[in-house]
Structure formats: C-alpha cells, structure tokens
Amino acid sequence: MKQSSARNHKRLVLALLFCWVFLSSMYAYQFSPLEQTFQPSGAESTKTYTIVNDSNDSIAISISALIRDQDAQGNEANTPADAYFSIVPNKLVVPPQSSWVVRVQYRGPRTVTNELSFRLKAEQIPYSQGKNSTDKGMFNFLYIYTTSLYVVPSKVVENVAVRSLAPDTLEDGKPALAVTLANLGTVHQLLISAVLEVKDSKGNTVVLQGTDALSGIDGMNILAKKVVTKKVPWPEGLSRDAGVTYQATIKYSK
Numbered sequence: 001m002k003q004s005s006a007r008n009h010k011r012l013v014l015a016l017l018f019c020w021v022f023l024s025s026m027y028a029y030q031f032s033p034l035e036q037t038f039q040p041s042g043a044e045s046t047k048t049y050t051i052v053n054d055s056n057d058s059i060a061i062s063i064s065a066l067i068r069d070q071d072a073q074g075n076e077a078n079t080p081a082d083a084y085f086s087i088v089p090n091k092l093v094v095p096p097q098s099s100w101v102v103r104v105q106y107r108g109p110r111t112v113t114n115e116l117s118f119r120l121k122a123e124q125i126p127y128s129q130g131k132n133s134t135d136k137g138m139f140n141f142l143y144i145y146t147t148s149l150y151v152v153p154s155k156v157v158e159n160v161a162v163r164s165l166a167p168d169t170l171e172d173g174k175p176a177l178a179v180t181l182a183n184l185g186t187v188h189q190l191l192i193s194a195v196l197e198v199k200d201s202k203g204n205t206v207v208l209q210g211t212d213a214l215s216g217i218d219g220m221n222i223l224a225k226k227v228v229t230k231k232v233p234w235p236e237g238l239s240r241d242a243g244v245t246y247q248a249t250i251k252y253s254k
Contacts, residue, residue: 060127
C-alpha cells in the first residue's frame with residue numbers, strides 16, 4: 001500500500017508539472033531588451049522594445065514606466081513615471097506567432113546632472129478571444145517583465161565610498177556590522193565582486209568578500225546619490241570593545 005501510494009503521489013506531481021509547463025507555454029512571450037540607456041535629448045532619447053508572442057493565442061500586453069527609487073536599506077520603491085515617457089502603443093494585442101515593436105520616448109527634463117533611474121514594465125493582462133477561443137484551462141499564467149531604464153547625465157562620475165561602520169545585530173540576534181555606503185557619483189553602480197577592507201582603532205584588519213561575508217552588498221545595485229546601510233555578519237578578528245572606531249574602503253568590478 002505504501003509503495004502504491006508513493007507511485008500515485010509521484011504520478012500526481014509529474015502530471016501537475018506537465019500541466020504547468022503546458023499552460024505556461026500557451027502564454028509565453030518575450031520582451032526585450034531588459035536594459036536600455038537613454039540620452040535626455042536627440043536621437044538616443046527614443047528607443048524601441050520588441051514583444052514576441054511564441055504562443056498559439058493572441059495575448060494582451062500593457063506597458064508602463066515607473067520611477068525607480070531606493071530607501072535607506074536598499075529596498076526599491078516605484079511610482080508612476082507617466083510624465084517622463086511617451087509609450088506607443090502602451091496597450092496592444094499581439095497575434096499568435098508574431099512580434100510587435102514598441103516605441104518609447106523620454107520626455108522629461110533635458111538637463112540631467114545625475115542619472116535618472118526607471119523601470120519599464122510589460123504586463124500581460126487578461127484577454128478573451130470570444131466564442132472562437134480554444135482556451136478552456138482553469139488557470140491563466142500572466143507574465144510580467146520589469147526592465148531597467150536609465151537616462152544618462154551630462155557627466156559620468158563613478159564613486160562609491162564607505163560613509164560609516166558601526167556594531168549592530170542581525171534579526172536572529174547575532175552580532176553584525178552595519179555598513180553605510182554612499183554613491184557619490186552621478187550614475188548607478190553594480191557592486192560586483194565587492195571587497196571590503198575594514199580596520200579598527202586597535203590595529204586589526206579584516207578583508208571581506210563573497211556573498212556570505214558581504215550579504216546584501218556583493219552584487220547590489222546602488223543608484224546615483226543614494227545612501228544605503230546593510231548589515232553583514234560580524235567579521236571574526238574585529239574588536240567589538242566599547243569606544244573602538246572603524247574605517248573601511250570598498251573595491252568592486254566596474
């Protein structure tokens with residue numbers, strides 16, 4: 001009985017997986033590119049995106065622009081950016097096995113001293129094909145693409161610095177080091193392969209690298225002029241005595 005039950009469970013899992021793959025493929029589409037850089041004026045202030053419908057049914061897509069902001073913990077916040085862009089078309093129905101080109105034009109300020117960060121979102125929306133529809137499934141998988149869009153400044157400056165360090169604790173109560181980073185430059189920076197060298201006032205030095213030692217920092221995208229604080233596990237070899245001060249430098253691949 002136990003073996004029969006196990007076999008039935010396995011068959012059920014495989015059946016559900018097949019249904020998920022099958023239904024997903026029915027609504028599959030691609031939206032590209034996933035990142036673009038715009039100039040504030042001129043020919044490069046307009047870009048195109050391509051939607052490819054690989055399915056055998058027509059699909060409806062809604063496209064919108066969002067302002068991309070970042071809070072003090074590095075979390076992203078979005079608000080509508082309708083005033084910054086013209087999107088033509090911003091809603092469309094893409095026939096099966098076909099593609100469509102979408103034209104996006106930046107219409108914000110022409111003088112940009114610090115890079116402007118946005119998201120362009122392509123969202124599949126429910127679409128009924130009427131009596132001729134062959135879609136009799138119980139579930140609809142509606143896909144969303146969220147891409148990166150940047151408007152470049154007049155002068156590009158890359159400069160991320162460590163503003164401060166302080167003892168702290170993680171959510172589980174374990175000791176942590178709060179690292180505050182400031183993007184002093186004019187463009188976003190991806191902290192790929194980050195290396196943080198920390199010194200305390202007692203003469204100890206530690207070098208931190210990798211996702212375990214620099215959780216939340218290694219690979220982070222810090223937007224222009226943003227200040228972000230991340231907690232990392234307390235580095236072994238660094239003093240936590242009262243009155244000890246810390247300083248650090250950060251390096252990363254550009």
